[in-house]
Amino acid sequence: MHAFKQEFTTLQYIVAHAKKLLLVAHTRPDPDAVGSVLAMKEYLEEQSIIVEIACYSPFPEFLINMLDGHFSHPDDLDLSSYDVVIGCDSVDRGFADIIQNLNEDCVTVAIDHHHDIVLDADVLIIDPTYAATCEILYEYFIFVELVITKEIATTLLLGILGDTGGFQHANTSAHVMKAAADLMQHGADTSCIMERVFANKKIETLKLWGTALEKARLDTKTGMIVTALTSEDLNGQQPSSEDIKEVASILSTVPDTRYSLIIFQISKGRIKASLRAQKDAGVDVSKIAHQFGGGGHPLASGFEMDGKIIDHNGEWEIV
Ligand SMILES: [Mn+2]
Numbered sequence: 001m002h003a004f005k006q007e008f009t010t011l012q013y014i015v016a017h018a019k020k021l022l023l024v025a026h027t028r029p030d031p032d033a034v035g036s037v038l039a040m041k042e043y044l045e046e047q048s049i050i051v052e053i054a055c056y057s058p059f060p061e062f063l064i065n066m067l068d069g070h071f072s073h074p075d076d077l078d079l080s081s082y083d084v085v086i087g088c089d090s091v092d093r094g095f096a097d098i099i100q101n102l103n104e105d106c107v108t109v110a111i112d113h114h115h116d117i118v119l120d121a122d123v124l125i126i127d128p129t130y131a132a133t134c135e136i137l138y139e140y141f142i143f144v145e146l147v148i149t150k151e152i153a154t155t156l157l158l159g160i161l162g163d164t165g166g167f168q169h170a171n172t173s174a175h176v177m178k179a180a181a182d183l184m185q186h187g188a189d190t191s192c193i194m195e196r197v198f199a200n201k202k203i204e205t206l207k208l209w210g211t212a213l214e215k216a217r218l219d220t221k222t223g224m225i226v227t228a229l230t231s232e233d234l235n236g237q238q239p240s241s242e243d244i245k246e247v248a249s250i251l252s253t254v255p256d257t258r259y260s261l262i263i264f265q266i267s268k269g270r271i272k273a274s275l276r277a278q279k280d281a282g283v284d285v286s287k288i289a290h291q292f293g294g295g296g297h298p299l300a301s302g303f304e305m306d307g308k309i310i311d312h313n314g315e316w317e318i319v
Helices: 005-017 031-045 095-099 133-143 150-163 174-185 190-198 203-214 241-252 285-291
Strands: 020-025 050-054 084-088 107-112 123-126 217-219 224-229 259-267 270-277 300-306 309-312 315-318
Touching (some): 005 107, 005 133, 020 095, 031 050, 031 084, 031 133, 031 150, 084 095, 133 150, 133 174, 150 174, 150 190, 203 241, 224 241, 224 309, 241 259, 241 270, 259 309, 270 285, 285 300
Parallel strands (some): 020 084, 107 123, 224 259
Antiparallel strands (some): 217 224, 270 300
């Protein structure tokens, strides 16, 4: 685990001199992306910096009543007006497009825990041994001796709980638990976050899960369990990425399963897939995701591609 002493010192210096700063959350933001940009915003605004958050997707509906957040579409912002831009989590998704439109003097910072980041920035704070970007930010806030408010504690724990699947994934290290305990001590409400992120399912969502689980097929030779949701299955519904990831997680725990794959139709002509592997199963699902232009972690990854899923009585074809 990288200590980032030098990078944190540099970031602290950049922040001390920033006047107008843009935070970037990745497209279709997950709890770690939302948690990290909101925690950063709170910290930066304390220091009288003008801060905005850019994202190509709207603020996630399931977090609206819990957190006070506002995302602006990058096209609605004057991107050349910022002196610092910080991308938090999955910086390859969206941040790369924004970087191209910045002022020449603008300082760019990327904070991430994905192992396959190709994007370049002036300051890179990237280490895949961290479970969440929020875990890296927690380290940074300790480093700069920030007083952790209830809001910051809540947003950081949101990211940690999101990316560890509520402490269930293999990335739940002793360091994660220590950080989480400290954040709880500073007022973060674990059960409230858990309810938002993992419970609080609409009946339609649970029915979709039911369809996905019912159609799942296990190949005992390879240990792969697979299921798919066609546009007919979805019937106009648009499940969140979190919902789909959860189905992949549940399927990966079936006995004799080494890894799981769920494919669903996100829009007409476009499909999305989520992969989960069991720890010690010897499968690196990020390698599979890479073959299809996606990415992620060895035990949790995903990809998107053009295509339409067709169901031939339980045998799927992508055309
Ligand atoms: Mn993350």
